[in-house]
Amino acid sequence: MALTKDKNWWRQAVIYQIYPRSFKDSNGDGLGDIKGITSKIDYLSSLNIDAVWLSPFYPSALADGGYDVDDYRDVDPKLGTLADFDEMLRQLHDAGIRVFVDIVPNHSSNRHEWFKEAIAAEPGSAARNRYIFRDGKGANGELPPSNWPSHFAPSAWSHESTQGGKHNQWYCHLFAPEQPDFNWDNREIEEDFLKTLKFWADRGVDGFRIDVAAGLKKDLSEPLRDQDTYPGFNNPMTGDDVLFDRNEVHEVYKEWRKLFNQYDPPRVAVAEAYVRPERLVHYSSQEELGQAFNFDLLEANFNASEYKKIIDTSLKQAKLNGSSTTWCLNNHDQMRPATKYGLLPIVDRIRWKNSGGTTHPLDITAGINAAVAGSMLIMALPGCTYIYQGEELGLHEVLGIPEDQIQDPQYLRNLKADVGRDGCRVPLPWSSTGRSFGFGDGGAHLPQPAWFAQYSVEAESNDASSPLSVFRKALALRKTLITEEEITWHETGDDDVLHFSRPNGWHCITNFGGGLYNFGAIGEVIHSSAPLAPSGIYKGHGNLTLGGELAPASTVWIKK
Numbered sequence: 013m014a015l016t017k018d019k020n021w022w023r024q025a026v027i028y029q030i031y032p033r034s035f036k037d038s039n040g041d042g043l044g045d046i047k048g049i050t051s052k053i054d055y056l057s058s059l060n061i062d063a064v065w066l067s068p069f070y071p072s073a074l075a076d077g078g079y080d081v082d083d084y085r086d087v088d089p090k091l092g093t094l095a096d097f098d099e100m101l102r103q104l105h106d107a108g109i110r111v112f113v114d115i116v117p118n119h120s121s122n123r124h125e126w127f128k129e130a131i132a133a134e135p136g137s138a139a140r141n142r143y144i145f146r147d148g149k150g151a152n153g154e155l156p157p158s159n160w161p162s163h164f165a166p167s168a169w170s171h172e173s174t175q176g177g178k179h180n181q182w183y184c185h186l187f188a189p190e191q192p193d194f195n196w197d198n199r200e201i202e203e204d205f206l207k208t209l210k211f212w213a214d215r216g217v218d219g220f221r222i223d224v225a226a227g228l229k230k231d232l233s234e235p236l237r238d239q240d241t242y243p244g245f246n247n248p249m250t251g252d253d254v255l256f257d258r259n260e261v262h263e264v265y266k267e268w269r270k271l272f273n274q275y276d277p278p279r280v281a282v283a284e285a286y287v288r289p290e291r292l293v294h295y296s297s298q299e300e301l302g303q304a305f306n307f308d309l310l311e312a313n314f315n316a317s318e319y320k321k322i323i324d325t326s327l328k329q330a331k332l333n334g335s336s337t338t339w340c341l342n343n344h345d346q347m348r349p350a351t352k353y354g355l356l357p358i359v360d361r362i363r364w365k366n367s368g369g370t371t372h373p374l375d376i377t378a379g380i381n382a383a384v385a386g387s388m389l390i391m392a393l394p395g396c397t398y399i400y401q402g403e404e405l406g407l408h409e410v411l412g413i414p415e416d417q418i419q420d421p422q423y424l425r426n427l428k429a430d431v432g433r434d435g436c437r438v439p440l441p442w443s444s445t446g447r448s449f450g451f452g453d454g455g456a457h458l459p460q461p462a463w464f465a466q467y468s469v470e471a472e473s474n475d476a477s478s479p480l481s482v483f484r485k486a487l488a489l490r491k492t493l494i495t496e497e498e499i500t501w502h503e504t505g506d507d508d509v510l511h512f513s514r515p516n517g518w519h520c521i522t523n524f525g526g527g528l529y530n531f532g533a534i535g536e537v538i539h540s541s542a543p544l545a546p547s548g549i550y551k552g553h554g555n556l557t558l559g560g561e562l563a564p565a566s567t568v569w570i571k572k
């Protein structure tokens with residue numbers, strides 16, 4: 013299936029996120045790799061997706077799961093070679109699947125050539141000016157230059173001596189100490205990233221996911237301004253925050269857009285930016301990245317009014333700048349939705365996860381049902397649907413990873429306050445038996461629980477009612493149903509039920525509640541996330557159910 017030159021292919025695409033090190037291991041070293049992805053193209057095709065997004069596969073010591081990049085224009089030798097990448101890209105394209113790669117511009121790794129040069133160089137040198145080095149405070153410069161916080165450590169400053177530096181300066185890292193931040197006020201950095209984007213776009217990569225898109229430009233004027241906590245969604249609207257969402261960052265993306273538009277079809281991009289919705293529209297404008305992640309559903313409970321509010325706001329927002337919205341229930345930084353939804357909303361998820369799941373009961377089945385129902389709902393909405401690997405299997409979060417096997421810096425660096433994100437990054441189960449459930453011959457780099465057997469691709473492919481079977485059918489239907497980017501809400505008379513339709517008569521009804529919901533004779537039932545109880549309304553020949561009772565936590569699609 014050849015790829016089209018349609019420049020709007022991204023507007024309502026389904027994008028499947030691959031976390032390469034945990035997808036499929038082809039050489040038995042316990043780490044997923046590029047050839048592993050190529051070997052599973054049939055599987056990806058069976059999902060009817062439009063594109064894959066690959067989390068970083070670049071050379072990395074994995075201080076932050078690959079978001080600590082040693083070299084932006086290469087493949088980690090543990091994962092393969094550039095030739096393997098080209099072959100994977102060719103085969104994915106032949107299968108009609110486009111490819112996004114992850115660009116990590118805010119920081120490199122401490123093993124990047126430039127950081128090694130910077131550490132070895134003199135204060136004030138051009139080499140140090142690619143990063144953010146400063147003298148410390150205190151009589152002998154023994155205190156950090158400012159109070160900037162890091163996501164993964166109490167302070168965003170580490171003394172250079174921790175990296176072998178012989179001078180008395182500190183360097184800035186908004187994430188782990190192994191992730192030094194670039195100085196984006198240095199034109200050399202801007203030019204190098206243009207080179208990186210061109211490098212991948214020339215190879216045929218179709219799109220880019222931009223990590224920490226709001227963080228590149230910082231207020232580096234002296235004296236450095238303090239900032240106690242991350243402002244999150246409360247960042248000022250003025251674009252004059254210290255560390256995030258500064259107005260100047262948009263100049264960077266305008267330049268990137270010019271580069272993207274030199275390709276046919278233009279390359280696309282999606283921003284990972286935790287900023288206020290009113291500011292997000294700049295990142296997703298057609299003069300900049302074109303799209304931005306909409307993370308609102310990640311925070312939401314499985315609740316009709318929460319979903320409705322988010323849907324309305326997001327669709328309105330996307331219209332403001334010619335973008336389309338992106339829906340996601342999950343990614344590699346988040347607790348699996350089956351687990352989120354299987355817990356009562358009042359449960360403190362981090363405390364629960366830290367306890368190994370002992371502080372409150374988890375309703376395993378209800379969680380999966382709700383997650384699959386939520387997925388079918390977002391698939392029916394205008395905009396893009398993102399699926400994170402394993403979501404289509406209804407996987408739950410893996411709990412209780414032994415402390416000595418935890419990899420996430422969020423845990424290791426953050427005073428162990430949160431066991432972190434490894435629980436959604438455990439290698440996928442492909443088969444129900446065998447070493448590492450078919451992930452690879454050499455075991456898995458994070459421990460897989462015994463219950464993975466029943467969630468394997470093999471087990472679920474043989475079960476017509478499994479999450480995988482529901483996803484496959486829904487995604488195949490979605491391809492044929494995609495239409496104008498509009499929805500109309502319909503009254504349901506039940507606060508726990510949402511019902512909307514698209515202009516072509518595609519109806520989607522989701523029951524968020526605990527009881528049955530009887531929907532009338534709207535049209536032909538084409539798919540449902542759980543079996544329906546027929547309500548006895550039959551079409552002409554008497555064999556086609558037109559109405560039915562929607563089970564708790566389920567979604568039905570109807571075609572009028």
Ligand code: NOJ
Pocket residue numbers: 076077079116187223224284344345
């Ligand atoms: C966001 C990525 O999704 C996350 O995994 C990473 O830890 C941080 N950015 C830092 O790169």
